[in-house]
Amino acid sequence: MAANAQTIETVEGLAGDYKYGFVTDIESELLPKGLSEDTVRFISAKKEEPQWMLDWRLRAYKAWLRMAKEKGEPGWAKVSYPEIDFQDIHYYSAPKKKTLKSLDEVDPELLATYEKLGIPLKEREILAGVAVDAVFDSVSVATTFKGKLKDMGIIFCSMSEAVREHPELVQKYLGSVVPVTDNFYATLNSAVFSDGSFVYVPPGVRCPMELSTYFRINEAKTGQFERTLLICDKGAYVSYLEGCTAPMRDENQLHAAVVELVCMEDAEIRYATVQNWYPGDKNGKGGIYNFVTKRGACRGARSKISWTQVETGSAITWKYPSVILQGDDSVGEFYSVAVANNAQQADTGTKMIHMGKNTKSTIISKGISAGRAQNTYRGLVRVMPGAAGARNYSQCDSLLIGDRCGGHTVPYIEVKNRSAKVEHEATTSRISDDQLFYCRQRGLSEEDAVSTIVNGFCKEVLQKLPMEFAVEAQKLLGVSLEGSVG
Amino acid sequence: MLEIKNLHATVDGKDILRGINLTINPGEVHAIMGPNGSGKSTLSYVLAGRDGYEVTQGDILFNGRSLLGLEPEERAREGLFLAFQYPVEIPGVANATFLRSAVNAVRKHKGLADMDAMTFLKTAKAKMKQLQMDEKFLQRAVNMGFSGGEKKRNEVFQMLMLEPTLAILDETDSGLDIDALKIVAEGVNALRSPERSALVITHYQRLLDYIVPDVVHVLAGGRIIKTGGKELALELEAKGYADVIAADAA
Numbered sequence: 001m002a003a004n005a006q007t008i009e010t011v012e013g014l015a016g017d018y019k020y021g022f023v024t025d026i027e028s029e030l031l032p033k034g035l036s037e038d039t040v041r042f043i044s045a046k047k048e049e050p051q052w053m054l055d056w057r058l059r060a061y062k063a064w065l066r067m068a069k070e071k072g073e074p075g076w077a078k079v080s081y082p083e084i085d086f087q088d089i090h091y092y093s094a095p096k097k098k099t100l101k102s103l104d105e106v107d108p109e110l111l112a113t114y115e116k117l118g119i120p121l122k123e124r125e126i127l128a129g130v131a132v133d134a135v136f137d138s139v140s141v142a143t144t145f146k147g148k149l150k151d152m153g154i155i156f157c158s159m160s161e162a163v164r165e166h167p168e169l170v171q172k173y174l175g176s177v178v179p180v181t182d183n184f185y186a187t188l189n190s191a192v193f194s195d196g197s198f199v200y201v202p203p204g205v206r207c208p209m210e211l212s213t214y215f216r217i218n219e220a221k222t223g224q225f226e227r228t229l230l231i232c233d234k235g236a237y238v239s240y241l242e243g244c245t246a247p248m249r250d251e252n253q254l255h256a257a258v259v260e261l262v263c264m265e266d267a268e269i270r271y272a273t274v275q276n277w278y279p280g281d282k283n284g285k286g287g288i289y290n291f292v293t294k295r296g297a298c299r300g301a302r303s304k305i306s307w308t309q310v311e312t313g314s315a316i317t318w319k320y321p322s323v324i325l326q327g328d329d330s331v332g333e334f335y336s337v338a339v340a341n342n343a344q345q346a347d348t349g350t351k352m353i354h355m356g357k358n359t360k361s362t363i364i365s366k367g368i369s370a371g372r373a374q375n376t377y378r379g380l381v382r383v384m385p386g387a388a389g390a391r392n393y394s395q396c397d398s399l400l401i402g403d404r405c406g407g408h409t410v411p412y413i414e415v416k417n418r419s420a421k422v423e424h425e426a427t428t429s430r431i432s433d434d435q436l437f438y439c440r441q442r443g444l445s446e447e448d449a450v451s452t453i454v455n456g457f458c459k460e461v462l463q464k465l466p467m468e469f470a471v472e473a474q475k476l477l478g479v480s481l482e483g484s485v486g
Numbered sequence: 487m488l489e490i491k492n493l494h495a496t497v498d499g500k501d502i503l504r505g506i507n508l509t510i511n512p513g514e515v516h517a518i519m520g521p522n523g524s525g526k527s528t529l530s531y532v533l534a535g536r537d538g539y540e541v542t543q544g545d546i547l548f549n550g551r552s553l554l555g556l557e558p559e560e561r562a563r564e565g566l567f568l569a570f571q572y573p574v575e576i577p578g579v580a581n582a583t584f585l586r587s588a589v590n591a592v593r594k595h596k597g598l599a600d601m602d603a604m605t606f607l608k609t610a611k612a613k614m615k616q617l618q619m620d621e622k623f624l625q626r627a628v629n630m631g632f633s634g635g636e637k638k639r640n641e642v643f644q645m646l647m648l649e650p651t652l653a654i655l656d657e658t659d660s661g662l663d664i665d666a667l668k669i670v671a672e673g674v675n676a677l678r679s680p681e682r683s684a685l686v687i688t689h690y691q692r693l694l695d696y697i698v699p700d701v702v703h704v705l706a707g708g709r710i711i712k713t714g715g716k717e718l719a720l721e722l723e724a725k726g727y728a729d730v731i732a733a734d735a736a
Contacts, residue, residue: 432574433537433538434574435574435575435576437534437536437537437558437574438570438573438574438576439576439584440557440558440559440562441534441558441559441562441567441568441570442562442584442585442587442588442591442644442648443559443562443563443588443591443592443595443648444559444587444588444591445559445591446557446559448587448591452576452579452583452584452587453576453579455578455579456576456577456578456579456627457577457578458578459578459579460578
């Protein structure tokens with residue numbers, strides 16, 4: 001502990017000379033820009049982490065330095081952006097200061113979007129960063145449900161809390177699916193991760209609610225280096241929802257999250273994401289770089305992991321939620337809708353690694369491109385020599401709106417077992433003038449027409465979302481594509 | 487109801503309509519007949535406001551108001567319905583969902599509350615029974631995998647749900663066998679009332695045996711060259727268009 005306190009002093013001391021210094025008041029605290037070993041020590045100390053966690057972070061930091069020196073950022077994705085200056089980023093900020101007093105002070109354009117999405121008033125205030133009374137309904141709801149989960153033996157808490165309260169679980173599983181040196185951004189995340197969620201569902205327990213539905217308001221501020229670890233023990237079940245349909249503004253341009261799922265024998269994890277980070281303006285100015293590593297391991301026989309994602313936000317999305325099918329008869333699924341409008345770039349897909357016998361995977365990807373956007377599906381299906389009887393079905397559909405955007409499909413298929421069956425289907429289509437005119441002749445506005453057609457195109461994926469999320473996601477698709485036609 | 491005055495329109499810079507004059511009073515059913523390429527479908531698209539169909543001269547008044555500045559959806563909400571010659575497929579969108587959005591868009595325009603799901607379903611099922619359509623069509627994607635006849639029946643079903651004041655039927659009879667034709671015609675007739683009008687575009691006299699028009703027009707070369715009563719259709723059926731066109735040229 002002494003070392004930690006010393007680190008804080010050192011860094012705070014440095015800040016005295018630093019041009020911008022600390023922006024410190026009761027509510028907010030910002031570490032100066034830049035990344036060094038001291039930054040990592042500072043973050044760990046701030047979170048009062050044990051030595052092993054600090055060591056883990058430092059190992060990651062050293063690995064990242066090597067990677068940065070040798071190869072730098074990965075360049076294989078079909079996205080382009082100016083090189084990131086990693087010394088020009090803040091790596092720690094305490095909960096954001098709420099400076100606005102009421103919704104009257106919020107950007108009217110943002111409010112109009114909330115209105116269209118039908119987001120409750122209270123939630124709008126929180127999302128827009130308006131100070132709200134300390135006591136509001138959902139907090140008590142959250143507390144009630146947390147109590148219920150605890151009674152069932154389910155652990156659901158922040159990553160920071162888990163490091164302190166459940167070190168044995170974190171030490172056992174953290175980095176076991178996405179190793180510290182997995183890739184450039186995951187390694188960076190491992191060194192400086194801010195916070196995230198931790199879930200453990202004990203053997204045979206079926207989590208009775210969609211996790212995070214009741215909590216998402218409170219946990220809307222995920223930080224830029226989010227770290228999530230979810231473990232579903234033998235025969236257990238959990239459904240987890242991440243994200244929010246409301247557009248979220250964030251000062252941090254770079255987001256590099258890591259999500260790890262561990263699924264034991266006969267267990268099932270459903271993980272749904274709605275991502276709507278700020279995409280930048282129409283000309284491609286601003287917007288979030290969303291470089292995410294998500295991976296699940298089906299460790300036990302007959303285990304199942306299902307990823308569902310609706311990606312509409314961010315200037316750049318780089319994300320491949322994957323499943324390692326280790327257990328015999330395990331199942332991996334990936335259902336994705338990715339929308340890229342204006343100057344957005346998305347390179348997203350999945351990896352299905354078949355190791356166990358009779359493992360099955362399904363990939364359904366729907367990519368929608370509009371404006372000048374580039375939308376790439378990139379997916380790997382790998383069947384290892386031991387994966388006898390493995391099966392994969394992939395379907396990748398692209399929908400183009402207008403004539404300046406691009407939709408690309410890049411499937412990688414590696415099969416090393418003769419008994420495997422792998423199918424890949426791909427289509428590319430356009431929203432036709434005929435379809436638009438037909439809808440409008442029936443009284444739908446042009447925007448509603450586009451939204452209707454797009455929702456139809458994505459139906460197979462949207463069906464996989466939990467009901468309440470699905471309705472929001474449908475509206476979100478419409479709003480994301482506003483102004484894309486005509 | 488509908489007043490078309492000296493209407494000229496171009497498609498891709500080509501003159502298709504060259505001065506159409508036509509007045510339809512409330513309660514009347516008019517038929518437009520004419521050879522291929524005479525501008526029948528163009529007229530229906532121009533009335534419905536499709537992009538790319540440019541009015542270069544003249545005006546269209548609907549209930550006394552010019553349609554020319556209105557978007558297709560605004561015309562639809564005002565009560566103008568076009569039954570398409572080639573109904574369009576919309577994958578993944580259930581017929582019921584699509585139609586309910588349409589019904590509610592029109593209702594909203596009229597200042598009415600949304601039709602709730604139960605009422606919608608009840609009304610839809612009653613109309614489908616009238617058209618001898620299977621209820622399963624409500625859950626199927628709009629026109630996806632429908633046969634030609636099923637698509638046409640679906641158009642008339644939508645029309646019955648939307649209750650337009652002016653229905654334009656663009657060759658709704660093509661692709662229908664005689665039984666289906668009768669059912670579709672009955673559907674159209676069911677909408678006939680002193681307040682509603684229809685413009686029936688067809689190649690063949692056959693449909694007009696079942697939807698009896700008040701007035702028949704012959705369209706050729708982008709103009710109406712002859713107008714008469716329902717007997718004109720029979721005359722055309724017997725003699726073809728050549729005589730009428732020749733008489734007009736002379």
